Each structure stands twice: as structure tokens, then as C-alpha cells.
Amino acid sequence: MPAIQSPATEEVHPDVALVARAKEGDTAAFEQLVRQYERQIFRVAQHITQNREDAEDITQDAFLKAYEKLDQFQGNSKFSTWLVRIAVNESLMRLRKRKTSKTVSMDEDVQTDEGSIPRDFAEWRPNPEQQYNQAELADILRKTIQGLPPGFRTVFTLRDVENLSTEETAEALGLSVPAVKSRLLRARLQLRERLSRYFRQKQEGQPA
């Protein structure tokens, strides 16, 4: 028997067939892709821009771009990663427009180690979930991530909120894997430091 691996044994992502059908003009297939990813794209856009209306516009524009450029999608990456890349670029463009005098890019504000060196060494007790109700907790988490530079916020969102792999995150952001890792570490440490203000164990005799 020739030792040729049959293509059937390779795992094919279900999106591949949908994308192929969409490329041939099957709008129902494209609509299914939209349904699968519209929430994720909206969340990513909202995390980066921190603005609900912008996130709605970006989600629409990102899918429109994907639809128009579907022929250019080669299938070297996952369809979802390609889509996230379009949405990230749209989001960063939106941020740039908003602050006209300041450039916003994945490289902005990442030269400094400020806030990445741990200073707070108190345990979080009891757990954040035990200290705050769900609405309060969500509010703290939103406020805290808003304070991160966009470059860090974006890496953290894709890796730790949306669960993309390090490689997928690198691809979606046009960064190298080491650059993603370095930003992710600093983003995680800065968030930890900022959250410690809320979650640190209160010392006895100290008002909560």
C-alpha cells in the first residue's frame, strides 16, 4: 500500500465549506458565517474602541469588507482569524479618527514597563466573586481594562477574553509571536496591579 495520507483523515474546519459556498455566491452560507461570528466581532470592537456605537458600525463594516474581499481570502489562516484582523484594523482606524492629534497603533504606549513591575503583594481574599456582585464586578473589570493602552488591551482581549491562540493573535494583529507574548505578559501584570486595588485582602482595622 502506498504511504500516501488521504486528505479525508485531515481535520477540515467546517468554515472552509461555508466560505467556498459563499465565494460562489451562496448568500445563505455567508449569512451563517455572519451568525457564527457577529457577537465575537462586536465584542472585540467594543473592547478596543470602548464605545458601543463605534462597535456596531465596525461590526457592520468588517463583515461588509469580508464580503467584498472574500475572493482574496486564501484559506491560509482560519476564516475567523481573518475576520478578527479586519475588525481590529477597523477599530484602530476608528480610534485614530477619534483622537486626531495622536496616532494610535499596536506600537503605541508599549515601550514603557510602567505598571508591569509588581508592587502590590496582597492576596485577593475572599475571591473577587465573593467580594462584589456580578454587576459591580463587571463594572470594575470594564473600568480597569479601559485604562490599559490600546495595544495591550487588544492583545489581552484576543488572547484571554476571546481565547485565540498566541499564533492566531499574532496573525490577527500583524505582530510576531514574541511581540504578542511580551505585550500579553505586560497586559496581564498591569491588569493584576490595577485590580489589586479592588480585590486585595483588607488588613484588619483598615476600612474596606
Place this chain on the structure above:
Amino acid sequence: MNCTDLLSHLSDYFDDQLTTELREEISEHTAGCQHCRVVLNTTHQTIEVYKGNELYEVSPGLRERLHSAIMAKCLAKK
């Protein structure tokens, strides 16, 4: 391993990208270093608390509106 080394390996530690040897070195270090133990625990909690709480929920109404707008824009381009 010292505290700075531990910090540089922290992300790989959570992403399960470390060799068994390095993981053991981290365990040895944190057993004797309370600061690093806290940083390790609270960074882990940071990641988990963000994973476990949806910050920007998409209500069914918003989703329907978004979906219709996306499809209307795309089909207009056909």
C-alpha cells in the same frame, strides 16, 4: 531561579508552554517566596475573572439589529 526570571516565564507558565524542569523551578521558587506566590496567584485570578465574566453582552435585540444591518449592507453590494 530568581524573582525576575519567574516574572519573565509567567505568561508561558499560564499558557502551559514550559518544560517540566522550568515548572518545577517555579514551584521551588514560589514555595520560598511569598511575593512571587501572590503575583502568580493573583495574575491567574486576573485571567480567570476576565474569562469568566462577559463584559459586553449582546442582547437579542441588539444582535437582531446588527445582523439585519450587516446582511442589508452586504446584499446591497451584490
